[in-house]
Amino acid sequence: LDNLEDASAAAxxxxxxxxxxxxxxxxxxxxxxxxxxxxxxxxxxxxxxxSVSKRLAVVRHMFFRPDDVRWFKPVELWTKHGLTGHILDxxxxxxYMKCSFNGHIKNHDTVCMSLYKRQYPPFDARDFD
Numbered sequence: 001l002d003n004l005e006d007a008s009a010a011a012x013x014x015x016x017x018x019x020x021x022x023x024x025x026x027x028x029x030x031x032x033x034x035x036x037x038x039x040x041x042x043x044x045x046x047x048x049x050x051s052v053s054k055r056l057a058v059v060r061h062m063f064f065r066p067d068d069v070r071w072f073k074p075v076e077l078w079t080k081h082g083l084t085g086h087i088l089d090x091x092x093x094x095x096y097m098k099c100s101f102n103g104h105i106k107n108h109d110t111v112c113m114s115l116y117k118r119q120y121p122p123f124d125a126r127d128f129d
Contacts (some may be wrong), residue, residue, distance in 0.1 A: 040116050040117070041117045042114055043116075044112055045112065046113075047060060047061045047097075047112075048061050049107060052107050055103065056088075057099050057105050058099075060096045064095040066093060069090040069095060073086075073089075077101075081105075083102055085101035
């Protein structure tokens with residue numbers, strides 16, 4: 001019986017404080033007010049191994065030119081099954097690449113490369129006129 005009385009008292013207080021001119025528009029949390037905080041966008045490039053030999057693999061469908069393979073050579077690779085590796089060199093003229101990993105890679109694994117880019121907030125010059 002006490003819970004019923006408490007519930008009816010709470011409902012009465014809500015009805016008494018209802019104001020049709022004041023309604024809650026939004027609610028949420030504030031992430032940070034730090035002016036040095038950066039907005040980072042992540043892009044994920046994926047490829048598929050076509051030839052696997054223990055820790056080495058030839059990967060395709062990540063790049064389509066050998067110049068791109070050489071450009072991204074310093075970037076670390078990772079797989080969906082938790083291996084990490086790096087690019088050894090370009091293989092052929094179609095964008096294939098030889099890669100080395102820290103363990104045995106499987107044929108059905110997916111090779112991934114994470115790329116990050118800084119995002120700037122939208123700027124409208126009309127706000128400062």
